[in-house]
Amino acid sequence: MYVAVKGGERAILNSHKAVAKKRRGDASVPELSVPQIMEQMGLAVDRVMTEGSLYDRELAALAIKQAQGDLVEAIFLLRAYRTTLTRLAHAEPVDTGSMRIERRVSATFKDLPGGQVLGPTYDYTHRLLDFSLLEEAVIEEGETEPEAEPLDGPMPRVPDILGDEGLIEPEVDGPGSGSGGDPYDITREPMRFPAERDQRLQVLARGDEGFLLGLAYSVQRGFGQNHPFAGEIRHGPVMVEIVPEELGFPIEIGEIEVTECQMVNQFKGSKQAPPSFTRGYGLVLGHSERKAMAMAVVDRALRTEELGETPGYPAQDAEFVLYHSDNVEAAGFVTHLKLPHYVDFQGELELVRKVRDEAVPVGAPEVTPDEACEVLFDGEPAE
C-alpha cells in the first residue's frame, strides 16, 4: 500500500474528532442549546423542516446545531432520519382557508374580506445593522399593540373570490382528493415523466430555495413569458386531520405552521378556453414567503404544456426543474467529485499520452497543451 490512502480508518475517526471540536468552537463561549435555535433561529428551522420534509422543530434545530449552521447539511441530516420513520397515516388535505392567520397580504386587491394583516415581516424594516443586538437585550413584554378587534375567521382565499366570478380557472381536484386514488408520493416512488402536478408540487415543496428562487426570477425577468401577481400570501397554523380506518371520520391530530402563496397569472386563452387567470401554487412548512412565492411562480411555469402554451425556457422544462431542484441529491453528486477518481483519471492520462504521441510526429510544430485539452476533454467528464 502507498501512503496516500493508508490509514483511512484512523483518519476518519480523527476527522470526526476534529469536526466536533470545530463545531463547539471556543469553549469559553457558552454552548448553543437546541431550544435556543428553535426559538431564536426559527426561520432557519423552518427552512430545514421544509426542505428536509419533516415537521419537527426540535429535530430540525438539532440538525442545525449538529451541522454547525450549514442548512443544506442540516436538511440532509433530517432527511436521512426521516427515511427511517414509519408512515402511520395519510392526512386529509389541510384547509388553509380556516388558517389562524398571523399574516395575510394580497397584492391584487387594496382591501378584501378579512383585510390585510401585516404580521411579522422584515419587508418594511430598513436593512440597517442593529448594533443594539450586539448586547443581550432586556425582554420587554407587550411591545406590539393588540388588535382592537380579534381577526375575523375564516378568511376567504383571494383566488376563491376571483373564482366566484369565473375569472380564474377552477382548482381541479388532483388524485387522492376524490375517487382518483392516492396522490403520487415522491418519497416512495422514483420520479416519473411526464410528471403530474401532485408530483411536481411535492418536488418543488422540498426543492432548494435558492434554486427555485433563481428559476422564478428567470421567469419574471424574461425567460418565461408570464407576469405573476401575488394574489395572496398567508401564514399561520392550520389543523392536521386524519381519518382512522376504525373511526371513519376525521380527527384532529395537531397543528402545523405553513406559508401559502397563490399566484394569479395571465392566460391569453386558447381555442378551447376563453382568456382567464391561471394559478400557481406554493406551500411550505413554517414561515418562508420567499420560498412559497418562488415555488408558486415555478409551479405555474411548469404548467405550460397542460395549458397549451409552447414551452421554451428552462423553468418550463419539467425534467430540468424537477431533477435538479433537490439540494440533497445535488450536493451529494457535486461533492462526490472529492472522492478519488484516480482509476478513471489513469485511463484519461493514458489516452491523452497516446493521442498526443500519435498527433505530434517528431519535429512537427508543438501542439499547445490547451489545444490538446480542447480536443480530448470535449464533453466527457469523469463520474
Add this chain to the structure above:
Amino acid sequence: MSLLKDAEGPGGGDAARPGDPHYNFAYLDEQTKRMIRRCLLKAIAVPGYQVPFGGREMPLAYGWGTGGMQVTAAVIGPEDVFKVIDQGADDTTNAVSIRRFFQRVTGVETTEKTGDATIIQTRHRIPETPLKADQIIVYQVPQPEPLRKLEPREGETRKLHAYSEYGLMQVRLYEDISQFGHIATTYSYPVMVNGRYITSPTPIPKFDNPKMDRMPALQLFGAGRERRIYAIPPYTSVKSLDFDDHPFEVQRWDKPCGLCGATDSYLDEVITDDKGGKMFVCSDTHYCEMRRAAGHAGPAYETAKAIDLVHDDEGADR
C-alpha cells in the same frame, strides 16, 4: 416531543440481533428491503434493463454509494462476509466509511480478501482475482443511463431502450474513430448485455469490461440518486461495443507493477517526487499484497520502501 424516540431507534431494540440495536438489521426497514429485492428479481429476470425503484435517503451523501448500499442492505444476511473497495483499494476513505457503516448496522464479518467475501461492494473497479459462483458483486452507479450524454431526457432514453434504438451510440463511437483513429472512451465503456440492452458498466476502466462477460458471480447495480437498479445474472453475455475493423481493446502498460511486478493488473500512476519521478502500482491493493506475500517483487519495491511508500510488514496478515 421528546428525543427519546431517537434513543430508542426506529428498529426497536432487539438484543439478540447483531449490529447496532438502534437500527433495523442493515439499516433499512424490512418493507423497504423487500421492495428492493423485488426490483432486484425483476432486474435479474431482464438482464441490463434499468428497473426504477423507490430509493431512500441513506445516511451517506447521494453520489457516494447510496445505490450500492441499498442493494447491499437488501441482500446481506448475518452469515455474509463483506468487502468494500473504492478504486480497487480497501482502505480508501469512502470504502472504509461504507464498510464501517455495515459493520455497525449488521455486525457481519468484513474482509479485504477477495476470495473470502460473499458480497463485494465496489466503486470503479472489478477485483483482479476472478470472482466465483457463490459471490455477489454490487456496483455503485453514478449514472445508470449509458445514453444520457447523448440524450439528456429520461423520457427519450427509455424509448430508445424500448425500441433497441442504439444507433446514436454506434455513431458516437464511430466519430471517435474518425477523429482519433480509435475509440476514445477509457472508462464507462458501454456494453451490450445478453444481446438486448446497452448498459453502463459504471465508471470501471474498460480494462475490467471483459471480466463482466459470463462472470460466474451475480452482478448487481444500484443507482441511488437516479433511483435505478439493474443486474447481470451469472454467466450472461456482456459484449463491449466495437466495430469489426476496430475491435474492442483494453489498456496495456509497458511496465509491470512497481511493487509486486504484476503484468496482468490495472495500474495506477503514483508520483514519487517533484522532478517527474513516477511509478506504476496495482490499483487492486489486495491483489498486490497477495502477490508480495507470495514472494513477488516489482522493480521499484526498494525505492518505494526507501521513501516510505510501503512497509515490509504489510500483507503479512492478509
